[in-house]
Amino acid sequence: MTLLKQFGASDISTRKESNGMKLKIKLPLLFLVMFIVFMVSIGIYLKFIFAAYSPISSSLLNPSYIGLLFPIFAIACFIFIILIMYIYFFIEKPIGLLNTRLERINIVHPLPPLALRSNDEIGDLYNHFNKMEKRLQLAHKEQTDIIAAIAHDLKAPLTSINGFAELLAMQKGLSENEKQEYYELIQKKSKYMAELINDFVSFTKEKQDLESMTVKPVDASKLFENIALEYEYELSGLDCELVYKHLFTGNVMLMVNEIMIGRVFGNLFSNVVRYGGKNELKVYMTGYSQGSYAYFEIEDNGTGVPDKDISSLFLKFFTVDKSRQIENGGIGLGLASCKSIIEHHGGEIYAYSSEYGGLGIKFSLPLAKH
Ligand SMILES: Nc1ncnc2c1ncn2[C@@H]1O[C@H](COP(=O)(O)OP(=O)(O)OP(=O)(O)O)[C@@H](O)[C@H]1O
């Protein structure tokens, strides 16, 4: 709604017509004045020359004077017409079109993109306008999707809470055990709702953090080892062994925001623990550089993800098994957030079935230029 208000066609303030003189009148007028000034100066100049060199007549009607002035007048007229046409077709008309389009901008039912007219600044303006319109549409779609997902995810636990509360209120003959069971279910569902809201809030905040993110050169091997040390102990406490190996030499530098990249690893490790679903769970972390990128792989020997779902893992709110999400606590934002962090760093991320049996996630980060 805010977006619509800010950028939508219904905003009355954007519809106000400007009362000043239009460019299509202003520019020809300016050229006309320049033309008159030019012709008068030439006329005066020639008259001065004639007065000095022609003893016969310095009259303005002198045929040789008119004969000399006429071609100059014709050429100036020609240039004037060409300039007016150029300004009309290449400046005024495209600006007019852009203006009309800005008035009619509609991010809910988008119009086809503006056709690129030229490779000059006007062409750039059209190009940037098209990109801006696309970004607005995506932002609007994201906003709508998030609202729909929040409503959808909150509806299920809320319905359960309502149901259990009604049971407790209506059924008078419930045993203490049954009552306790319902209370615990209500507590569990409301805790899940609170977690959902927290996740939504941190996802929105992370988007803002990314916009203002700063990067600095970081040694790839140090980054890798710090992450491995940080999570080795934590994962072992969750019955998951971390096996790591990297091939970075001392001078491989990355331009990254360490906190953000740390979040990516954290999201991936927490997924392995949550969804690994095995007793002797292992997570394999590998790092190496190739060309102008550093690559990181996080693979596990867990239950993995069905092939049909692999390509959807990075979509917002995607979860493989919806029915088990309350048990696992996830809402499907972790991998989407990893993707936006990696892409903000200029890298790429994708998922695959690992040779260890579970899920594999590989991402790249550009190396710092020396
Ligand atoms: N290592 C893994 N093994 C098996 N399934 C996985 C693994 N990692 C992710 N998944 C599946 O991918 C889905 C999406 O993961 P993602 O991290 O985006 O969201 P989430 O863990 O459900 O929620 P969030 O991370 O927002 O708390 C998960 O719900 C899970 O079904």
Ligand SMILES: [Mg+2]
């Ligand atoms: Mg997750």
